[in-house]
Amino acid sequence: xxxxxxxxxxxxxxxxxxxxxxxxxxxxxxxxxxxxxxxxxxxxxxxxxxxxxxxxxxxxxxxxxxxxxxxxxxxxxxxxxxxxxxxxxxxxxxxxxxxxxxxxxxxxxxxxxxxxxxxxxxxxxxxxxxxxxxxxxxxxxxxxxxxxxxxxxxxxxxxxxxxxxxxxxxxxxxxxxxxxxxxxxxxxxxxxxxxxxxxxxxx
Amino acid sequence: xxxxxxxxxxxxxxxxxxxxxxxxxxxxxxxxxxxxxxxxxxxxxxxxxxxxxxxxxxxxxxxxxxxxxxxxxxxxxxxxxxxxxxxxxxxxxxxxxxxxxxxxxxxxxxxxxxxxxxxxxxxxxxxxxxxxxxxxxxxxxxxxxxxxxxxxxxxxxxxxxxxxxxxxxxxxxxxxxxxxxxxxxxxxxxxxxxxxxxxxxxxxxxxxxxxxxxxxxxxxxxxxxxxxxxxxxxxxxxxxxxxxxxxxxxxxxxxxxxxxxxxxxxxxxxxxxxxxxxxxxxxxxxxxxxxxxxxxxxxxxxx
Numbered sequence: 001x002x003x004x005x006x007x008x009x010x011x012x013x014x015x016x017x018x019x020x021x022x023x024x025x026x027x028x029x030x031x032x033x034x035x036x037x038x039x040x041x042x043x044x045x046x047x048x049x050x051x052x053x054x055x056x057x058x059x060x061x062x063x064x065x066x067x068x069x070x071x072x073x074x075x076x077x078x079x080x081x082x083x084x085x086x087x088x089x090x091x092x093x094x095x096x097x098x099x100x101x102x103x104x105x106x107x108x109x110x111x112x113x114x115x116x117x118x119x120x121x122x123x124x125x126x127x128x129x130x131x132x133x134x135x136x137x138x139x140x141x142x143x144x145x146x147x148x149x150x151x152x153x154x155x156x157x158x159x160x161x162x163x164x165x166x167x168x169x170x171x172x173x174x175x176x177x178x179x180x181x182x183x184x185x186x187x188x189x190x191x192x193x194x195x196x197x198x199x200x201x202x203x
Numbered sequence: 204x205x206x207x208x209x210x211x212x213x214x215x216x217x218x219x220x221x222x223x224x225x226x227x228x229x230x231x232x233x234x235x236x237x238x239x240x241x242x243x244x245x246x247x248x249x250x251x252x253x254x255x256x257x258x259x260x261x262x263x264x265x266x267x268x269x270x271x272x273x274x275x276x277x278x279x280x281x282x283x284x285x286x287x288x289x290x291x292x293x294x295x296x297x298x299x300x301x302x303x304x305x306x307x308x309x310x311x312x313x314x315x316x317x318x319x320x321x322x323x324x325x326x327x328x329x330x331x332x333x334x335x336x337x338x339x340x341x342x343x344x345x346x347x348x349x350x351x352x353x354x355x356x357x358x359x360x361x362x363x364x365x366x367x368x369x370x371x372x373x374x375x376x377x378x379x380x381x382x383x384x385x386x387x388x389x390x391x392x393x394x395x396x397x398x399x400x401x402x403x404x405x406x407x408x409x410x411x412x413x414x415x416x417x418x419x420x421x422x423x424x425x426x427x428x429x430x431x432x433x434x435x436x437x438x439x440x441x442x443x444x445x446x447x448x449x450x451x452x453x454x455x456x457x458x459x460x461x462x463x464x465x466x467x468x469x470x471x472x473x474x475x476x477x478x479x480x481x482x483x484x485x486x487x488x489x490x491x492x493x494x495x496x497x498x499x500x501x502x503x504x505x506x
Contacts (some may be wrong), residue, residue: 128480131266183445201429
């Protein structure tokens with residue numbers, strides 16, 4: 001199987017055959033964008049200082065070394081829990097035209113709708129692998145909103161074959177985590193019945 | 204005068220050693236966790252899960268070679284201290300630990316993860332009011348100090364959960380509370396997890412027990428026969444759910460389930476669950492009164 005690499009700017013048709021469970025890689029612009037950045041754009045109505053149209057965001061807060069003269073080096077970078085951005089993500093996709101949302105774990109109904117209506121994907125980068133990820137970042141080209149501190153600033157990263165990225169929501173709004181949850185919950189109920197009979201220590 | 208100087212020098216020495224220990228914990232997993240992850244990956248037959256395990260091992264190798272934090276979320280440092288009443292730096296230990304976090308943050312570097320509440324600004328130093336978290340126990344007639352260092356992030360262990368059940372709900376209620384957490388929060392908490400379960404009399408005691416459970420080695424068992432039985436039942440049961448690495452399905456879900464328990468009031472069963480992520484950055488260091496140290500979690504490593 002050949003490696004599927006998406007390059008920014010990404011167009012709708014680039015994503016139409018990609019389905020949940022597929023693995024892709026990203027080359028181009030990936031901007032870190034998490035809790036407060038989402039809140040600023042959607043609730044505080046403060047415009048983002050970066051144009052995200054056709055690009056990718058990363059729910060991530062990196063460790064960055066300041067080299068002076070506005071130069072920075074990524075030490076470690078990896079995803080944070082995407083679900084925290086769920087309440088903002090549909091509007092975020094609408095307003096920015098972002099095409100890929102990279103994070104950790106699943107997202108919900110709002111993001112499914114956003115991905116379906118505006119042809120975008122939610123992807124999982126295997127979390128905790130932050131040095132591996134950092135080696136795929138070629139440079140930090142810009143940084144914005146430094147007032148938010150190191151984890152929450154918008155770090156504009158140029159990446160090369162960044163991945164593996166596992167598709168968790170596709171452009172039809174299918175959601176791998178929601179599908180898995182049905183099965184997980186069924187097995188959980190079976191296990192609860194089995195275990196609860198054996199722990200009746202209070203008699 | 205010389206005694207005072209000695210104390211200052213000793214304090215500097217211990218701060219320096221603890222700073223290097225914190226850095227070590229950020230880029231190298233303890234032996235029990237490394238071994239268990241290897242075992243789980245060898246048993247795995249799901250294709251996607253195998254790719255994720257491969258990424259994990261490459262990452263840990265790179266982190267160790269480059270001496271960089273293996274996960275970007277270096278958490279809020281938590282220290283579990285068991286300090287002998289005669290350890291010479293007992294009074295200085297809080298400030299030594301705080302200073303060591305600051306020093307390690309500059310040198311490793313670690314992420315700035317301390318946001319002052321209500322004023323809502325990141326201190327930019329990774330230390331703040333009450334941060335790092337330091338939990339104390341005093342040991343009688345000892346001149347040593349044992350320190351567990353735990354570094355994990357906002358997406359796994361910090362959002363633990365606790366409740367108080369009625370005795371009528373029994374340990375069956377404990378099982379339900381743990382299992383429900385696995386298929387909701389646990390999926391996103393970076394499985395394969397080390398699950399810490401605390402049982403006690405109230406939310407605070409259960410919560411503390413659940414965190415202490417995460418300090419116990421993977422594969423260890425509670426000394427109480429019933430508690431050990433529940434550990435095994437929960438471990439097998441959660442594994443049967445098949446969360447897999449990253450919650451994307453696989454043949455197992457957890458590295459293990461550790462239960463720590465204390466007595467309860469007749470009217471209550473306090474229970475708490477703490478989900479330790481796969482990147483379980485835990486280390487234990489013991490200092491004697493001359494500041495000679497021993498690291499039991501990372502064999503063959505010196506600072």
